[in-house]
Amino acid sequence: MRYSKTLIPTVKELPADAEIPSHQLMIRAGLMRKVASGTYTYLPIGWRILMKIMNIVRSEMNNSGAQEILMPSVQPMELWQQTGRNVDYGPTMAHFTDRHGRENVLAPTAEEVVTNIAAGEINSYKQMPINLYQISFKFRDEFRPRFGVLRSREFIMKDAYSFHADEKSLDQTYRIMYETYKRIFSRCGLKYAIVEAESGEMGGTGSHQFTIPCESGEDVIVQTEDGSYAANIEKAPVDALLPAERGKICKPLEEVHTPNTKTIGEICEFLKVDSKSLIKSLVYKSEMDIVLALVRGDYDINPEKLRSAVGKSIELADENTIKNLTDAEVGFAGPVGLTQKINKLIIDHSVLTIDAGITGANKTDYHIKNVVPGRDFPIEGKNIIVADIRNAVPGDTYLGKKLVFKKGIEVGQVFKLGTKYSAKLNAKFLDKDGTEKPCVMGCYGIGINRIAASAIETMYDKDGIIWPINIAPFEVIIVPAGNAAEIIAASENIYKELTHAGVEVLLDDRDERGGVKFKDADLLGIPIRITIGAKSLAEAKAEIKLRRETEITKVDLSQIKDNILNIIENLKNEISA
């Protein structure tokens, strides 16, 4: 491709609204432009990169036996109502009414549509397992789009859905996808980490996340020090802390006046105590049940862990529910005297480290002191569960090993869905034994744009992007350094020769000074640069330089093609190795 005929609007200045390297560089290198908050137009170079990533994903998916399909981005609301996910997604799901008065959804994902297909077309165990995937735009009305393409509203996702007659078959496909994902991210030249994850809103029984560790990541990855276990913070278990000895302190309960102290911080400030002696009490609702969750004041409740402790989906109770329950303003709830009025009490292990704690008095502007777990509120019995329901923090251990924390970008996730969708959408089949059963499902997503962004986040320098060869917009850029006729002619020759040999080449044929071309070549991050200048041309040579290295090699013009083919092969082997 010729630079002079391609729209590559590079910019020198840092864009005002870009904070992280990938966002800045994607704008500066002319890969994309913002249209509105969280939506971007991909320009020729950016789109080439995305297509290269999609082609890697496509070839690996096809090789693993998945079949590509295409589903609509506008989907009927009815399907989402059948699974109830219109409620789960809430305002993140964009929807509109069409001219016939029907509600439509801008697809944030496609479980409903694909399961609907399965319901119609899969009737027998003989048709399974089957794995259907698509690569398409998704729309999620994020409450706060940010970091360029890392959290955008519209993005490209590869989403695959597998259907099975039983769990065992699902396990097999899940394993195949897991291995396929490893190959995909390796081929994209990324260093990834695989962590155990919660299946969250998706429902299901098992999940792994593929993340790219880097500073700009929004996910927190927790690993044991020896690396033998890794999980997302939403899942990461912690060892229970040693409980306090009971009965050492037995002061009676004491009510204290604590006006306007609604937060843990305010209470600590007011009573001059450490947050470790506070028992934080949060009221949740789960369907019709009221659940009280307790955690030590210096920890955070982990809603995913709480959900699995309760066994049902939960949400924070609204203000009125709390007022009715506690007869107090929000901010003064506590377990003492409340256990009869709730359906479930979930106590984090950390609460048992408290020998005499402070908690809300269920009375506006009052707390109680000297609260002894087990004496002043029950810690065992029916509907009382002591569990791990808090977020891991530095200093925690798991299986006796210290936990370390890293940030990462989630680029892919695999889920075992089970029968959540097939049951609700009536995707049933006749099994060998003649009985009707819901299909067992798995689903597997990859964020295409995030692969591009995380590649940049992990591979760039002060001059620009450094693409791994497999997802680079071009493999080679030819820079004629000068306008002399022989330089142009030699450049054109090499361009033709390489293009015919199947190499992806960008020829910088612009009427610009050398410096400008070098700067742009570095910014674009094309892995191999060929420079043709008067000096080396006099010796019938051209220069070859790798973007990631500083060293320049002079090569005879007649050897350029073989040399480049060799370098490309080596760079590719490096990645697959």
Added chain:
RNA sequence: CGGGGUGUAGCUCAGCUUGGCUAGAGCGUCUGGUUUGGGACCAGAAGGCCGUAGGUUCGAAUCCUAUCACCCCGACCA
């Protein structure tokens, strides 16, 4: 949704506090010339409804009100 911030040339930003001359700079663009291996130089030029709508005033980019857009922080810690 709560808090903070910003909207002035294609881009990055001054000017606004304390209202008043023709609204500026750098980069980019166009013309001519000199240059030509790491974002060149000289001379000239084009380019603005100062986000939008009201208001105050003799007079508004500047003050007031509303509204929209964008960015940052937070949004389960009661």
